[in-house]
Amino acid sequence: VTTTTLTVERARRGDPHAFEELYREHSGQVYATACRMTADEALAKDVTQEVFIRLWKKIGSFRGESEFTTWFRRLTINVCLNALNSERRREKRVFGADDLDAFDRGTTTRPEHAIDLERAIKTLPTNARAVFVLHDVEGYKHVEIAEMTGVAVGTVKAQLHRARKLLQGQLNK
């Protein structure tokens, strides 16, 4: 029995200290994933907050069929994707244009000099960035990403290839 398993069990019983321990142990990873997925630190803070509120609400129903870390990572990704969808709807209302098209037209701000990978990821179009982070950083497979995002595997691959190409272009400047 791992320490996390014991902490989860205590949190399931409503122990606030156990919940705080889970936060201390996992919040850094949630925030890192959220920062990369959203490319927006304010939104990443909201996502992190939402992930732990949902954890508090749902931990009572976690029965341990899957590893807590697997279940929790998936919860994090779902909240990130929901946040991106909401953001995309908001942007469409404001700008009325798809971010991919905007990027391809060269309207997205690009750094003038060579930049590091974290900054380059931030410049990717939303969908390509999400797929790249899920596949190349988080290690999910194409088929898992397709299931999470509700798009075809072919689309996931296309977004991933696009992201890698764009990143190589940015990093080689």
Added chain:
Amino acid sequence: MNEHPSYEQLNDWLDEELSEPEAARIEAHVASCDECSSAIARLRSLLASSRALPRTMPVPADVWDNIQTRVHRRSALWQYRYQLAAAAVLIVALTATLTLALTQRPSPAVAVQEAPPSDIQLAVNKAEADYTEPLRALEALLEARRSTLDTATINLLDRHIALIDDAIRSAKTALAENPNNEQLPHLITGAYERKITMLKRALRSRDI
């Protein structure tokens, strides 16, 4: 394979997404083509850098503060659990005691003449009708928001509502057996009031 594989094919090969024969063809080509070999090396370098990114980042301090505030508000009902449990037990105990006392005490015939059972029953029916609509609205609201409440809160609430409903049923059974008793209607309306208060408190606590 003399023709260079596409960028997509090289990616698929690297991600092990190709069939065995196709992968073998590309592998053979890459082994003999400097251009494609360099392309693969650049892709591998990108993947290695991506996988080496730090797994965690320092979280701004106000995130935990906000979570605590929201969780504290959400669990307000949970904090009242002992008081709620005590209230529910008290209702049940009162109902049981009164039911026993009232059903064992023979009703004088004169009392039947002074307070016809139908009047008391009618008063209870009217009181119940007054509670029906607010309760229905609160219960509908609770159902709509059920998925947003944490499991501990919803379990607690369900248990206490079931206790109050039992108390109401017991009191009504006692009233049916002692239709001229004037105390039982107060017990029934008190239980309804308690149920409404509990539902309102639960719905307030989810307002995060």
